[in-house]
Amino acid sequence: MSSLYARHALLPQGWASNVRLHWNEHGDLIQIEHDASLQAHGHEYEQQAQWVLPGMSNLHSHAFQRAMAGMTEMAGLAGEGKDSFWTWRDLMYRYALHITPEQILAIAAQLYAECLRHGYTAVCEFHYLHRNQEGSFYARPAEMAERVIAAAEQTGMGISMLPVLYSYADFGEQALRHDQRRFSTNVEEILQLIAALEGKRNAQVEVGVAPHSLRAASISQIRELVAALPVERPIHIHIAEQQKEVDACIAYSGKRPVELLLDSDLLNQRWCLVHATHLNKAEVQGIAASGAVAGICTTTEGNLGDGFFDLPDYIAAGGRFGIGSDSHVSQSPVEELRWLEYGQRLRLQGRNIAGTPAQRKVGDFLYQAALQGGAQASGRKLGQLKVGYRADIVVLDDAHPNLAGIDSTDVLNTWIFAGNDNLVRDVYVGGQQVVQDGKHLRQAEIRAAYAECMRSLRAL
Structure with missing residues (x-):
């Protein structure tokens, strides 16, 4: 995947609706489409998200x-x-x-x-x-x-x-x-x-x-x-x-x-x-x-x-x-x-x-x-959904009750100041997905290695 359609994306100038983010094989953003329409590929729509932020x-x-x-x-x-x-x-x-x-x-x-x-x-x-x-x-x-x-x-x-x-x-x-x-x-x-x-x-x-x-x-x-x-x-x-x-x-x-x-x-x-x-x-x-x-x-x-x-x-x-x-x-x-x-x-x-x-x-x-x-x-080009910056992207869980029917102007206040559930659903770093549905894609093997490490340290 090298693009993501965002119903709402936090761009440098603020929240924008109907945005498509494009990145290259190196993980750098190369195009930001504004006022885009959701596209279908055969019987399926392209990858999309409701609330998209820079990581x-x-x-x-x-x-x-x-x-x-x-x-x-x-x-x-x-x-x-x-x-x-x-x-x-x-x-x-x-x-x-x-x-x-x-x-x-x-x-x-x-x-x-x-x-x-x-x-x-x-x-x-x-x-x-x-x-x-x-x-x-x-x-x-x-x-x-x-x-x-x-x-x-x-x-x-x-x-x-x-x-x-x-x-x-x-x-x-x-x-x-x-x-x-x-x-x-x-x-x-x-x-x-x-x-x-x-x-x-x-x-x-x-x-x-x-x-x-x-x-x-x-x-x-x-x-x-x-x-x-x-x-x-x-x-x-x-x-x-x-x-x-x-x-x-x-x-x-x-x-x-x-x-x-x-x-x-x-x-x-x-x-x-x-x-x-x-x-x-x-x-x-x-x-x-x-x-x-x-x-x-x-x-x-x-x-x-x-x-x-x-x-x-x-x-x-x-x-x-x-x-x-x-x-x-x-x-x-x-x-x-x-x-x-x-x-x-x-x-x-x-x-x-x-x-x-x-x-x-x-x-x-x-x-x-x-x-x-x-x-x-x-010292890296991060922190903005902007051409030339890394495609480091956080997608919030729009199915969570805290974000139900919310206006974009209230998303960050709600995420930061309301409740303790983790509202992060998906994460991309350099255009590569590393978190899906709240879980790291290599979570099981990482957790097993950490558990073994801690057994050794706690035995000291």
Whole structure:
């Protein structure tokens, strides 16, 4: 199949009726027909759908953490101190020490199949599990990254692989802890990993880079890395996720993390600043003015107690943002967007926070803004049903009661803010169908491999 007739399609200019989408053998959209009529081929009509949307980019993922979701939700005993991001991180480090290349493929495939079923069609994989359990590189240094890319290929997920520069344990170039040994990389090693992955790049796969954070990579390292990186490749970084991180950065440099990065004059549209939950007004303005994308991961930020992104001021400044599932306590873009808005309502004790005078419908604003921000962060031509872009398409279930008799102007608000059923029926990535009637086409084999993987991990 190389075309789809949409009764209603979300195009860059908004909803349009009676649209036919055409794509080529490479998976790129080559024609958008307007005011089209449904065609019959013999006794059958062409493939058609009622509600057709561009697929969403998941701009921040640590695939291996999918296997520990739900396993850290236990309060500490009296006298052990308060649970926090930092105690969770210690547990994550211990877990990460055990994962094999075969297991990371099974985990990533399960995750990506779940993400596809919920309407994500691309992922930015912030990948830092490079070395083996002893801390040495594999015979093929990029083996772990290659396995994650293989999982994306198995499931049909588009991927931007981001090998992570992780050199230090904290500000001031402190030596890595022993339980961080699998993450250890310097600039030269990261550039070697990127070169090793060059042959993997295609219409479905991009390769960028991710300095882990200003704790784990110095500004001088980041400057060297960016200078050596091929032009237009995406660059992602964790920043200002926790107040403790902000305080440590000030103690070390006299500046806040985003302030320090802004003063480096490195930021531009290639960058994605993940979390950025602790900003002052000048930093909000600075990120927006730089053209970088803020990577907001609401479900993980809620799970880890990170804090709230300053969404209203950032929107007012014209800032770009997208969403990511990060630690994968959720694999649903609907849940990320819903709780992005609900978090702001709780914080500000108001309603309908995310919007502009030009787009007052909150669901429409959030979805369309996240489409564009996620596409920019991926470094790929995504997020629009437009000629020259990837044929990454989500079809909603028009038989679901929530969408019965609905007007197109209410579809996104209803999908995001009404109920918890998954309303995604079919998904195409690069023109290839990967989800049909709510099920991934390779769901059984992926699930079996994941179950075997988890039996091994839970026996440790």
